[in-house]
Amino acid sequence: MADVAPIGAGSAPQPTAPAPDGILSIRGGVGGVSCQLEELLRGAALLDDLVQQLIGVESEARAVQADLGPYLYDSYASGCAAIDAVAESRGEVGRVRQELVGISASVRSSHHDYVQTEVKNLFPRMLALDEMKMSGAPWVPGRDITHNVVTSIIPPGMGARGIMRGLLQSPLVPRLRPRPVTIEKIDESIEQVDPSMAQSIRRLESLHARGDGEIEIIQLDRDGSASWMVLIPGTQPDAPDSNPFDIPGVGEALGYDSEEVVPAIGQALREAGAEAGDQVVAVGHSQGGAHAMNLSQNKAFLSEFDLKYVLTAGAPVGGISPEPGISTLHLEHIQDFVPGTDGRVNPDTKDRVTVTLNNEVKTPEGEDPGLGPGHRLENYAAGAELVTASQDPSLAASSAAFAGVVGVGGTARVTHFKLERSPLPDKRQILQNPHLPESRSTAGAR
Incomplete structure (x- = not known):
């Protein structure tokens, strides 16, 4: 009995939704739409x-x-046969060429159709806020809602970075503009370190609790050579003006590409013992995630260190574009409004993966809600554990890239550095020069 063809055989292929991965929604990476579209063009x-x-x-x-041709009359029969054979072969080559031209055109047409479909798929998300208003649903500040609010406010053609920088450059708010940042080594210890994604995020909790502008640098052993992890905390709202991770620090991260914090992190790496060309992983939460991502586009930093990976949790980083070859993983929660505050969706590329956690979370009883339960570090650490265990091709490739730099852990040297922002100039100086306080960029470093 002849084999029965499967239903739909011979028909045009139909797109299928990716298999569910628990509470994780995954976009980007080697299994992402953009990567597949790139493969079509390739x-x-x-x-x-x-x-x-x-x-x-x-x-x-x-x-x-x-x-x-000139030898045709030397042997007419065989000469004609030879010429006919060559002509027929040339014709066959021409027919194959025409078929390949048609296939190439079809592939490009498919690419165009997929791109247009992806653009159309964005419209429901853009309409989500209006639908919520019409339905009378309660206000639940989440990532998508915040994104829609911000994009509805920002004029066309102007990004959140331009808006923020324009506001911060006002002479009326000099304390909100970046000022030079210095570092001070606080302590150094040898300890057992688990460099997994989840535990790296959990280590940020103690940094945030210190509230004094500290970062942590861990020297790891990667097959006999040193690699480095930089941990950058989120916003410390009750911090003094000298702490670059205070609320105005958000402005430096999103409006000024961390122009003062990035050089300070580079100096801290050097003082911790990192050498030129060493591999580095950066991990950051919230504002710290934006600073971490800014490392990935800072040419001076990248000319010295080999930044291989950036892991962010609850950070607004859609407008920051890393240099090619740097892997990035962004953890966001559906109940966390912070990642949407820049009004930009993280690009979907081969090296860039965004994971949205879709589980419902609540603030533990008796704890400060802060910016909401979705923004809590433990929430993101639990999500990172799911990422590491996932068999999704994008997450498997991203997790492997992370592990390839940090290794399996063990004894490591941990150094804490305190970052301190310089004080404001005298008020009379500000009145005489409204562009003060002068930063590295205005001093001609860029």
Whole structure:
């Protein structure tokens, strides 16, 4: 009995939704739409190369056919046969070339259709806020809602970075602009370190609790050579003006590309013992995640250190574009409004993965709700454990990239550095020069 073809065999392929991965919604990476679209274009380009090669074969066949012409009368029968064989071969090559041209055009058309479909798929998200208003649903500040609010406020063609920088440059608010940041080594210890994603996020909790502008630098052993992890805490709202991770620090991170904090982190790495070319992983929560991502686009930092990976939790980083080859993983929670405050959706690329946690969370009884339960570090640490255990191709590749730099853990050297922002200039100086306080950028470092 002949085999029965499966239902739908021979018909056009239909897209299918990715398999669920528990509470995780995954976008980007090697299994992401953009990567697949890139593969379509790469395939079309390879077909175009084959077409050019076949054109060359046709040209050579035509030259051979012309060269055989003068010998036709020496042996008419065999000469005609030879010329006909070459002509037929050239015709077959031409037919294959035409087929490849058609296939390449179809692939590019498919790419165009997929891109248009993805654009249309964004509209329901853009309408989510209006639907919520019409339905009378209670206000639940989450990532998507915040994103929609911000994008509805920002004028077309102007990003959140431009808006924030414009506000911070006002001479009326000099304390909100970046000021030079210095570092001070606080302590150094040798301890057992678990460098997993989840435990790295949990270590940020103690940094945040200190509330004094400290970062943590961990020297790890990676197959006999040193690699480094930089941990950057989130906003410390009750901090003094000297703490660069206070509320105005958000402005430096999102409006000024962390122009003072990034050099300070580089100096801390050097004082901790890192050498030029050493591999680095950066981990940050909230504002700290934005500072961590700014490392990935700072050419001075990247010219010295080999930043391989950035892990962020609850951070607004959609407008920050890392240099090619740097892997990034962004953890966001559906109940956390902070990641949406920049009004930008994280790009979907081969090296960039965004994971949204969709479980319902509540603030533990008796604890300060802070910015909401979705923004809690333990919530993101639990999500990181699910990421590491996932078999999703994008997450598996991203987790492997992270582990490839930090290794399996063990004895490590842990150093804490305190970052301190310089004081404001005298008020008379500010009145005489409204662009004070002068930062590295205005001093000509960039």
